[in-house]
Amino acid sequence: MADETSIKVSAATRDRLAALAAEQGTTIRNLVEELAEGRPTLAEYEERAMQARAELASVLGTAPRADAEAKARSLLERLGASQDSAAA
Helix, strand or coil, rough: CCCCCCCCCCHHHHHHHHHHHHHCCHHHHHHHHHHHCCCCHHHHHHHHHHEEEEHHHHHHHHCHHHHHHHHHHHHHHHHHHHHHHHHH
16 A cells, blocks of 8 residues: 555535445445556557557558557547446
């Protein structure tokens, strides 16, 4: 516990986090840590994209063109958006 800090959130957010944590049988601390550890940073996303491009290039003999990559990204974003709306 030597390397700890605190974060400030509204009382409503704190209450919601407490309810979510209770439902999952955990603590707010663990809930926030799981969130932070489970979501990649932009730099981590870019590293993954570079690795994917390199893998595709090694398998296909060439990397995808920028326009093909943009189309794939757009499709994935739309699929993610439809998944988010279905969960709501």
